[in-house]
Amino acid sequence: MVKVRFAPSPTGFLHIxxxxxxxxxxxxxQAKKGKFILRIEDTDIKRSKKEFLDEILESIRxxxxxxxxxxxxxxxxxxxxxxxxxxxxENKAYREENQAIVFKxxxxxxxxxxxxxxxxxxxxxxxxxxxxxxxxxxxTYNFACVVDDATLGITHVIRGDDHISNTPKxxxxxxxxxxxxxxxxxxxxxxxxxxxxxxxxxxxxxISEFRQMGYLSEALxxxxxxxxxxxxxxxxxxxxxxAVSLFDIKEVNKTAAVFDIDxxxxxxxxYIKKYPEQELLEKLIPFLxxxxxxxxxxxxxxxxxxxxKLYKERLSTLRDFVEWAxxxxxxxxxxxxxxxxxxxKKDLSKEFFLFLEKLERLEEFNISNIExxxxxxxxxxxxxxxxxxxxxxxxxxxxxxxxxxxxIIYYLGKEKVTRxxxxxxN
RNA sequence: GUCCCCAUCGUCUAGAGGCCUAGGACAAGGGCCUUUCGAGCCCUCGACACCGGUUCGAAUCCGGUUGGGGACGCCA
Numbered sequence: 092m093v094k095v096r097f098a099p100s101p102t103g104f105l106h107i108x109x110x111x112x113x114x115x116x117x118x119x120x121q122a123k124k125g126k127f128i129l130r131i132e133d134t135d136i137k138r139s140k141k142e143f144l145d146e147i148l149e150s151i152r153x154x155x156x157x158x159x160x161x162x163x164x165x166x167x168x169x170x171x172x173x174x175x176x177x178x179x180x181e182n183k184a185y186r187e188e189n190q191a192i193v194f195k196x197x198x199x200x201x202x203x204x205x206x207x208x209x210x211x212x213x214x215x216x217x218x219x220x221x222x223x224x225x226x227x228x229x230x231t232y233n234f235a236c237v238v239d240d241a242t243l244g245i246t247h248v249i250r251g252d253d254h255i256s257n258t259p260k261x262x263x264x265x266x267x268x269x270x271x272x273x274x275x276x277x278x279x280x281x282x283x284x285x286x287x288x289x290x291x292x293x294x295x296x297x298i299s300e301f302r303q304m305g306y307l308s309e310a311l312x313x314x315x316x317x318x319x320x321x322x323x324x325x326x327x328x329x330x331x332x333x334a335v336s337l338f339d340i341k342e343v344n345k346t347a348a349v350f351d352i353d354x355x356x357x358x359x360x361x362y363i364k365k366y367p368e369q370e371l372l373e374k375l376i377p378f379l380x381x382x383x384x385x386x387x388x389x390x391x392x393x394x395x396x397x398x399x400k401l402y403k404e405r406l407s408t409l410r411d412f413v414e415w416a417x418x419x420x421x422x423x424x425x426x427x428x429x430x431x432x433x434x435x436k437k438d439l440s441k442e443f444f445l446f447l448e449k450l451e452r453l454e455e456f457n458i459s460n461i462e463x464x465x466x467x468x469x470x471x472x473x474x475x476x477x478x479x480x481x482x483x484x485x486x487x488x489x490x491x492x493x494x495x496x497x498x499i500i501y502y503l504g505k506e507k508v509t510r511x512x513x514x515x516x517n
Numbered sequence: 518g519u520c521c522c523c524a525u526c527g528u529c530u531a532g533a534g535g536c537c538u539a540g541g542a543c544a545a546g547g548g549c550c551u552u553u554c555g556a557g558c559c560c561u562c563g564a565c566a567c568c569g570g571u572u573c574g575a576a577u578c579c580g581g582u583u584g585g586g587g588a589c590g591c592c593a
Contacts, residue, residue: 134592138593226591257588318529325531346523406556
């Protein structure tokens with residue numbers, strides 16, 4: 092049975108690259124009906140933090156990935172020591188004065204089979220002796236990794252390209268310990284637009300940041316899927332279940348992929364469009380609350396749902412909603428100076444007054460009646476509707492773009508509309 | 518510096534010797550719609566890094582060059 096693992100270190104947040112490695116491991120396990128295990132590599136006591144661990148687990152769950160088993164290296168320390176001592180006894184390792192245990196690397200030509208790269212050849216004479224157990228008694232990465240992968244029965248080691256150079260060191264350890272070798276699959280790295288590694292300087296890197304920016308987990312997972320792998324039928328939008336049925340680690344590309352936020356935005360917008368409105372609203376509410384636009388006890392879901400419907404087709408991220416529909420949730424709109432100059436240089440008192448007067452007289456304040464009023468004003472004053480529609484939009488929303496104006500007026504309500512237009516009547 | 522990996526439009530990719538005057542998506546540019554565009558629709562631009570082989574035939578195979586990336590910790 093296939094058994095794979097994702098082995099994050101709780102010394103930082105779960106970033107995009109790690110998330111994709113995690114995703115590919117999980118996908119492969121699902122595709123092969125195997126097991127996916129999570130192993131926390133927390134042997135660096137100084138740098139490992141509980142908050143990072145919590146964040147990593149939460150991010151993995153958020154992506155919709157569940158693990159079958161969970162291990163902590165910090166709870167397996169005696170195991171590593173045991174195997175190190177075995178190597179010591181067999182004279183394959185030696186002890187330094189500071190008590191560290193060091194593995195002897197013998198020169199040889201090593202051929203490693205990789206599911207993605209094919210055969211990779213190394214000359215171990217360029218590798219120096221490897222520390223197995225540090226002076227403080229904790230194991231080094233390569234040693235703990237091998238002991239765990241072997242004793243946990245990992246059949247496929249799927250990890251980032253940056254581990255290729257660790258592989259010969261690990262293979263030597265497998266051989267020395269008499270463990271059977273797993274299959275290796277080194278997936279390409281995700282690069283920043285500038286070409287190097289993804290870093291905070293080049294934009295968001297952690298999964299939780301993307302979550303806070305308003306990306307849906309389904310969309311982010313879909314995007315990550317498309318980096319270094321493709322369903323081959325020109326399909327861009329692919330749900331996770333479909334991916335499970337199509338995925339094979341052997342079909343992952345060898346080439347590094349550049350992270351492109353534009354494409355992520357597009358995919359996210361596609362998912363938002365397809366999302367059930369009620370559920371979208373529930374996802375939006377926390378964003379609105381964080382901005383102070385709503386609080387727990389003034390939730391009018393029916394009303395909110397209508398506003399959400401106005402924007403559903405135009406959003407790239409959930410945060411766009413908070414920024415674009417802000418004028419529904421505040422008392423007064425702020426209008427930038429440039430817009431004021433552009434739209435209100437000419438006095439619009441007459442136009443706004445007439446429009447408000449007609450709205451006031453309406454028997455029923457609804458979208459089609461609002462439009463009717465508006466058309467009458469335009470007709471009576473003999474102006475082009477554009478001449479009035481744009482200033483009204485700016486006066487009400489503080490923006491030059493947005494949903495249809497008559498819908499805006501309706502959902503904003505007569506009171507706010509009146510107040511915002513009166514401001515421009517002398 | 519040493520070792521390793523990689524190389525198709527700006528970006529993500531399809532392509533496993535003839536189906537390729539290289540397909541799709543994002544972005545960009547243009548147009549249409551119209552009450553605005555950040556939505557929608559349509560169109561356009563745009564790539565096999567280079568040089569040698571192998572072959573009747575190469576984006577696809579081989580070698581080299583160049584370019585990019587990664588690793589060389591008692592970090593993981």
